[in-house]
Amino acid sequence: MEEIGAYRTKGHPVENGHSDLTFRKEDFGHDFRWGVATASHQIEGSTDGDGRGACIWDEFSQKKGKIKNGDHARVACDFYNRYEEDLALVASLGFKQFRFSISWSRIIPAGYGEINHKGVDFYNRLIDKCLELDIEPWVTLYHWDLPQALEKRGGWKNRKIVEWFSAYVEICTHAFGDRVKNWLVLNEPMAVAGLGYTTGLHAPGKKGLWNFLPVVHHLALCQAEGGRVIRRNVADAYIGTALSCSYVHAYSDNPKDVRAAERADALMNRLFIEPALGLGYPVDAFSYLLNIRKYMKPGDEEKLKFDFDFIGLQNYFSVVVRHSYLSPVLWLKEVPAGLRNVPVTEMGWEIDPAGMYNIIGQFEKYQGIKEIIISENGASFTDNLNGNEIPDKQRTGFFQDYLGAVLRAKNDGAKVNGYFAWTLLDNFEWAEGFSARFGLVYVDFKTQQRTIKHSGKWFSHFLNGIKSSK
Numbered sequence: 001m002e003e004i005g006a007y008r009t010k011g012h013p014v015e016n017g018h019s020d021l022t023f024r025k026e027d028f029g030h031d032f033r034w035g036v037a038t039a040s041h042q043i044e045g046s047t048d049g050d051g052r053g054a055c056i057w058d059e060f061s062q063k064k065g066k067i068k069n070g071d072h073a074r075v076a077c078d079f080y081n082r083y084e085e086d087l088a089l090v091a092s093l094g095f096k097q098f099r100f101s102i103s104w105s106r107i108i109p110a111g112y113g114e115i116n117h118k119g120v121d122f123y124n125r126l127i128d129k130c131l132e133l134d135i136e137p138w139v140t141l142y143h144w145d146l147p148q149a150l151e152k153r154g155g156w157k158n159r160k161i162v163e164w165f166s167a168y169v170e171i172c173t174h175a176f177g178d179r180v181k182n183w184l185v186l187n188e189p190m191a192v193a194g195l196g197y198t199t200g201l202h203a204p205g206k207k208g209l210w211n212f213l214p215v216v217h218h219l220a221l222c223q224a225e226g227g228r229v230i231r232r233n234v235a236d237a238y239i240g241t242a243l244s245c246s247y248v249h250a251y252s253d254n255p256k257d258v259r260a261a262e263r264a265d266a267l268m269n270r271l272f273i274e275p276a277l278g279l280g281y282p283v284d285a286f287s288y289l290l291n292i293r294k295y296m297k298p299g300d301e302e303k304l305k306f307d308f309d310f311i312g313l314q315n316y317f318s319v320v321v322r323h324s325y326l327s328p329v330l331w332l333k334e335v336p337a338g339l340r341n342v343p344v345t346e347m348g349w350e351i352d353p354a355g356m357y358n359i360i361g362q363f364e365k366y367q368g369i370k371e372i373i374i375s376e377n378g379a380s381f382t383d384n385l386n387g388n389e390i391p392d393k394q395r396t397g398f399f400q401d402y403l404g405a406v407l408r409a410k411n412d413g414a415k416v417n418g419y420f421a422w423t424l425l426d427n428f429e430w431a432e433g434f435s436a437r438f439g440l441v442y443v444d445f446k447t448q449q450r451t452i453k454h455s456g457k458w459f460s461h462f463l464n465g466i467k468s469s470k
Helices: 058-061 079-094 117-132 162-175 189-197 209-233 255-270 287-295 354-364 393-411 456-464
Strands: 033-037 097-101 136-142 182-187 238-244 246-248 311-314 319-325 332-334 370-376 418-424 443-444 449-452
Touching: 033 136, 033 370, 079 117, 079 449, 079 456, 097 182, 097 418, 117 136, 117 162, 117 418, 136 162, 162 209, 182 189, 182 209, 189 209, 189 238, 189 255, 209 287, 238 370, 246 255, 255 319, 255 332, 255 354, 311 354, 354 370, 354 393, 393 418, 393 456, 418 449, 449 456
Parallel strands: 033 097, 033 418, 097 136, 136 182, 182 238, 238 311, 246 319, 311 370, 370 418
Antiparallel strands: 319 332, 443 449
């Protein structure tokens, strides 16, 4: 696979959302997995219902100015009470895979110790309903909602979290492993370390570079240890982890910009996959990572390794960086998409299908990766409800172009064998609150009315082999 630059899938530029596709579902292969992805805290609501304990996002959302418009997830999409209706939507759209995360604090309110059986019962009902509808459940064990009780004990900075997390995974695998075979250990650990513990933009809102390295190491240890627990407890398990990844470009050919791009790539794309593959942390590109040794104990190099069945790649945008003397340690700054005159989503993220193609190729070069699943991909745009119709042409075009890039990578030999759209429902989008809508289904958060967008209808037609004008 060669790197490509200004790539757009022929026949449907993302700006217009045309549907004259040059590919069909069958072109991806009959064993290609098609799904939608969700996360517990973003959709469930019932944050204090049936014995659930508080999580870090419950606490973070109460702090003034942390969440746009003062939003919170106490109700969110009310998925906890409406999961049957929402799973029926998944089935009606033609998806056969449903990715959801388990709320750690719903299973173990204190994070460690006593089990909340009502929480276990909820996920049992959810899993059973999936199977009843012929939907294959995919469980993410950690999607950012750490129990607040554990954060009070240091959270991801405390090495004891390896013990706490392992106990939690033991409970989940014993409770659900007889029916769930597809598991993702962590969701975007780099975001946890960077946004949650370094910049403070996400829960738990910690700031300071000194937090970064211990959190990274403990996440990487849990990533591997969680895989080992699943392997031990679940027969025929298909085990992966979900990594955020953005193809990184240097702003220019200046050697300083090139080295800045290498440092950014080490953090954004290499930091968690390479330890799992036995390659260690990417100190060759970012020497600051040598300092992580102070948090390592004898034997940790082996404990970081795990032979995953697949790696989940989550790609939303590409990144351009240049050298900067104003950013100590990193010595770089991002060149915003808005200043580069490129297409962007409502979030200001660059729309770059070439980045999807290229990042798949970058991970394909690792010899230890057996299979790649696109575990998240999607876009936020302004949605206008017109009666019962939401003609979200930009989002439809986004999906078409990115799927074209995935297919090109697959045709060029990449071992990519699944795609999960982000996301089923408009939801609580973390620090953006309810202002950023990524769903295939529009949610009126006052009435909880669901309306399938044209992008959702397009997916339904695509997956069922029906030509669509939407």
